[in-house]
Amino acid sequence: MIVWRDFARRMVEVVRMNGVRDGEVLRVLGEVPRHLFIPSLRGPCEAGDQGALRTAYGDHPLPIGFGQTISQPTMVGRMTELLSPEPPVRVLEVGSGCGYQCAVLARMGCSVVGVERIRDLADWSREVLGGLGMEVSIIHGDGRALGGDLGPFDGIVVSAGCSREDAEGIFGAFGGDGCRMVAPVNVGGGLQRVLVLEMEGGEVRESWQDLCRFVPLLGGVEG
Numbered sequence: 260m261i262v263w264r265d266f267a268r269r270m271v272e273v274v275r276m277n278g279v280r281d282g283e284v285l286r287v288l289g290e291v292p293r294h295l296f297i298p299s300l301r302g303p304c305e306a307g308d309q310g311a312l313r314t315a316y317g318d319h320p321l322p323i324g325f326g327q328t329i330s331q332p333t334m335v336g337r338m339t340e341l342l343s344p345e346p347p348v349r350v351l352e353v354g355s356g357c358g359y360q361c362a363v364l365a366r367m368g369c370s371v372v373g374v375e376r377i378r379d380l381a382d383w384s385r386e387v388l389g390g391l392g393m394e395v396s397i398i399h400g401d402g403r404a405l406g407g408d409l410g411p412f413d414g415i416v417v418s419a420g421c422s423r424e425d426a427e428g429i430f431g432a433f434g435g436d437g438c439r440m441v442a443p444v445n446v447g448g449g450l451q452r453v454l455v456l457e458m459e460g461g462e463v464r465e466s467w468q469d470l471c472r473f474v475p476l477l478g479g480v481e482g
């Protein structure tokens with residue numbers, strides 16, 4: 260009996276009620292052991308602590324140390340649904356943190372490269388993803404200042420609140436024809452809105468989606 264799956268199943272119901280509709284995304288959210296990505300909850304959850312499991316599978320962001328958070332499952336589901344990757348595709352995540360969004364994309368069948376500016380988090384995510392047998396490549400670096408030879412990618416997820424210029428810069432550096440990018444863009448008043456950019460036959464189409472809240476995209480690296 261794998262007890263975390265019961266908590267994950269309930270979490271998926273909440274994510275569904277919060278508006279994520281894509282069946283494949285919901286299925287994958289129920290299959291990724293979120294508790295393993297949260298340093299302070301991993302041990303207690305593995306020991307079967309029900310309170311820790313309830314917290315780990317709540318539909319909220321949670322602190323993971325280094326002043327950062329693991330994203331809210333509904334937000335991870337929504338970003339993945341908006342990206343709607345059709346595997347096999349290459350996806351870049353800028354701001355991969357503990358690796359949870361990378362794991363969801365990998366479980367969907369994508370080939371994933373994550374970029375994280377905090378070295379300890381990059382190391383942690385590599386360990387967790389490796390332990391799950393997921394071949395995700397994590398780069399310690401600043402997503403705004405990487406060499407362009409990494410790309411082009413079919414999909415890009417930015418997981419930190421950024422300016423429109425940042426979003427367009429990342430799309431220009433790593434997106435190719437047919438690429439879709441989802442990014443939380445600062446829209447003033449402390450709010451962000453998910454911007455979807457798509458390149459089709461050399462033309463860029465854009466649409467604005469949900470309001471959201473991510474930690475900010477910062478310059479430089481730590482560690």
Ligand code: SAH
Nearest residue numbers: 329330354356359360376401402418476477
């Ligand atoms: N994707 C994570 C949540 C990450 S929170 C999840 O699935 O839970 C956003 C992350 O972006 C933080 O870890 C932060 O350190 C990182 N970040 C911020 N600015 C960055 C930059 N310029 N390049 C790379 N990572 C960045």
